[in-house]
Amino acid sequence: MAPAIEIKELTKDFPLGLGKYKLRAVDHLSLRVEQNQVFGLLGPNGSGKSTTMKVILGLLTPTAGECRVYGLPSNKTAARKEVGFLPEAPYFYKYLSGLEMVVLMGKICGLSAARARERAWEVIEWVGLKDAARRRVGTYSKGMLQRIGIAQALVHDPQLIILDEPTAGVDPVGSAEISSLVLKLKEAGKTILLCSHLLAQVEDICDHVAIMNKGRCIRQGPLAEITEGQGDTEIRLDQLPEPEVEALRRWLGERGIDLRQVKRPQLRLDEVFLREIGKADLIYRQGSESVQLGSQVTSDKAGKDSENE
Amino acid sequence: MNSLRIIRLIAGNTFLEAVRQKLFLFLVFIAAAFIVSSFYFRDLDFGFSELKFISDFGFGAIVFFGSILSIAGAAQLFFNEIENRTALTILAKPVRRIEFILGKFTGVWAVVLAFTAMMTLLLMAILWYREGILMGMERFARDFPEGRKVLYGDILWVGFLQWLKFGILISITMIVAGFARTNLFTVVISFFILIICHLQYLARDAWAEIAFWPARMGVAVMGFAFPNFQVFNVGEYVALYEPLPWSVIGSLVGLSAIYIIVYNLLAVVSFRSREI
Ligand SMILES: Nc1ncnc2c1ncn2[C@@H]1O[C@H](COP(=O)(O)OP(=O)(O)O)[C@@H](O)[C@H]1O
Numbered sequence: 282m283a284p285a286i287e288i289k290e291l292t293k294d295f296p297l298g299l300g301k302y303k304l305r306a307v308d309h310l311s312l313r314v315e316q317n318q319v320f321g322l323l324g325p326n327g328s329g330k331s332t333t334m335k336v337i338l339g340l341l342t343p344t345a346g347e348c349r350v351y352g353l354p355s356n357k358t359a360a361r362k363e364v365g366f367l368p369e370a371p372y373f374y375k376y377l378s379g380l381e382m383v384v385l386m387g388k389i390c391g392l393s394a395a396r397a398r399e400r401a402w403e404v405i406e407w408v409g410l411k412d413a414a415r416r417r418v419g420t421y422s423k424g425m426l427q428r429i430g431i432a433q434a435l436v437h438d439p440q441l442i443i444l445d446e447p448t449a450g451v452d453p454v455g456s457a458e459i460s461s462l463v464l465k466l467k468e469a470g471k472t473i474l475l476c477s478h479l480l481a482q483v484e485d486i487c488d489h490v491a492i493m494n495k496g497r498c499i500r501q502g503p504l505a506e507i508t509e510g511q512g513d514t515e516i517r518l519d520q521l522p523e524p525e526v527e528a529l530r531r532w533l534g535e536r537g538i539d540l541r542q543v544k545r546p547q548l549r550l551d552e553v554f555l556r557e558i559g560k561a562d563l564i565y566r567q568g569s570e571s572v573q574l575g576s577q578v579t580s581d582k583a584g585k586d587s588e589n590e
Numbered sequence: 591m592n593s594l595r596i597i598r599l600i601a602g603n604t605f606l607e608a609v610r611q612k613l614f615l616f617l618v619f620i621a622a623a624f625i626v627s628s629f630y631f632r633d634l635d636f637g638f639s640e641l642k643f644i645s646d647f648g649f650g651a652i653v654f655f656g657s658i659l660s661i662a663g664a665a666q667l668f669f670n671e672i673e674n675r676t677a678l679t680i681l682a683k684p685v686r687r688i689e690f691i692l693g694k695f696t697g698v699w700a701v702v703l704a705f706t707a708m709m710t711l712l713l714m715a716i717l718w719y720r721e722g723i724l725m726g727m728e729r730f731a732r733d734f735p736e737g738r739k740v741l742y743g744d745i746l747w748v749g750f751l752q753w754l755k756f757g758i759l760i761s762i763t764m765i766v767a768g769f770a771r772t773n774l775f776t777v778v779i780s781f782f783i784l785i786i787c788h789l790q791y792l793a794r795d796a797w798a799e800i801a802f803w804p805a806r807m808g809v810a811v812m813g814f815a816f817p818n819f820q821v822f823n824v825g826e827y828v829a830l831y832e833p834l835p836w837s838v839i840g841s842l843v844g845l846s847a848i849y850i851i852v853y854n855l856l857a858v859v860s861f862r863s864r865e866i
Pocket residue numbers: 295296304305306324325326327328329330331332333865
């Protein structure tokens with residue numbers, strides 16, 4: 282089966298004024314998003330992430346290179362059939378209620394009127410906006426706008442979901458909720474391409490990333506490979522009493538391994554906040570269900586074959 | 591027939607947006623006030639020709655405010671989508687550019703239909719009322735030997751033909767909006783073209799007398815590129831109590847259909863390469 286997205290040597294120039302000067306927003310970018318991946322397109326503001334997404338959606342024509350969605354060239358309307366999109370800073374028809382807006386988008390995607398209503402309620406409930414569904418979109422907060430945006434992107438049950446800065450400007454609870462929605466989508470077998478300048482935040486949900494800077498891709502690959510610390514090994518244990526730590530240090534010392542650090546793991550501030558308001562279930566870190574308060578041991582020069590995480 | 595459905599959905603949404611906007615209600619209110627005000631010129635005591643005056647004045651108001659609504663409405667409703675970035679959301683769906691443009695056009699044209707219909711009916715009501723009063727006045731009774739003289743069916747036709755003209759005007763505005771950067775630019779250029787369309791008959795009358803053939807060609811081309819809006823001034827017939835000939839109705843419908851189709855295709859071409 283064709284990959285969800287395949288971009289080869291994509292370049293996009295924007296004309297600057299009337300002269301022949303051009304701004305290169307994307308520079309020879311190549312990437313491949315496979316089925317059921319959560320792919321993070323990361324990079325600072327202005328690095329060309331949104332431009333890349335617009336090319337994928339056929340909203341911009343590439344200056345050079347090619348872009349395919351499920352094997353179809355991205356400028357074909359049919360290529361967007363299986364795609365849902367959350368625009369950056371989503372603005373929707375302010376004079377419609379959230380429900381009306383999602384129903385309209387469902388109908389535009391080809392659902393019958395009855396089916397569009399049914400699906401709209403499903404996705405609105407799914408993103409947690411049931412109570413606000415009949416309010417005008419113009420009265421929504423930033424976090425609600427992002428969520429209604431996700432709802433309209435999902436209304437026709439697409440296979441590929443493209444999210445442009447889904448957590449930008451959203452509070453910690455909101456962004457944790459959005460992260461958990463993304464993971465649920467992955468569980469449901471969807472492919473997700475998301476972009477963000479908040480590198481640390483998406484680290485917890487992506488399994489593949491491409492890091493962009495000034496239109497170029499500077500690193501790309503599975504997240505674990507890219508973020509793998511050099512040399513050290515981190516082990517997480519249940520609460521370890523002091524004498525046991527000493528015994529462990531000796532045992533490791535006999536094998537020529539230096540135990541460098543023993544500490545209780547630190548929570549991140551957003552995690553503290555989520556715990557305090559009773560939403561600890563939203564805390565998710567790559568490779569662990571949720572952080573357990575126990576001892577954390579860091580040593581160096583672990584054998585190459587020792588397990589990493 | 592999925593395309594037709596998408597066009598209908600976009601048009602419906604455009605219509606909804608327009609009626610929730612102040613400009614539309616404002617123009618309806620002002621135009622209605624104008625039409626009604628003609629009724630109060632009665633102390634001028636026009637008598638027999640008073641009805642002609644009301645009809646001229648009424649159609650004048652419909653054409654004037656309808657043209658504003660067509661141009662400003664089309665430009666506004668188009669640029670709202672661009673500036674609020676809702677075009678991005680819609681065009682990221684499996685929606686073609688042609689469906690978007692035709693949806694917008696149809697929506698604006700429907701708004702203008704609502705406006706033209708309301709104003710024409712209002713004008714008919716005023717004429718009917720005033721005609722009744724005049725018929726009852728001894729001084730003017732001999733002007734109405736066989737009862738009512740105003741051809742109300744033809745007034746409807748004139749209203750309909752004005753609506754067709756507004757359709758041409760909306761498509762012109764859509765062509766400009768397709769490539770223009772701003773709403774203001776679109777409105778200014780479209781009004782400029784509206785003036786050309788109203789005055790081009792002057793150039794057309796003169797073209798035969800131009801000796802220099804490239805200039806003559808230029809004028810001829812302009813005569814085809816821009817429709818002569820003067821031919822839509824058929825209110826005269828009604829005002830003179832003459833039936834509107836079918837040949838006039840037929841040729842205006844044909845002319846409008848051709849220009850609306852061609853201009854909409856040009857609007858699609860103009861919008862196609864736009865980067866959202
Ligand atoms: N329509 C446009 N016209 C001109 N320049 C643009 C346009 N869109 C984006 N750019 C420029 O392209 C670069 C990349 O923009 P963008 O893709 O939006 O970055 P990101 O989403 O990574 O923040 C920026 O320098 C931006 O100013």
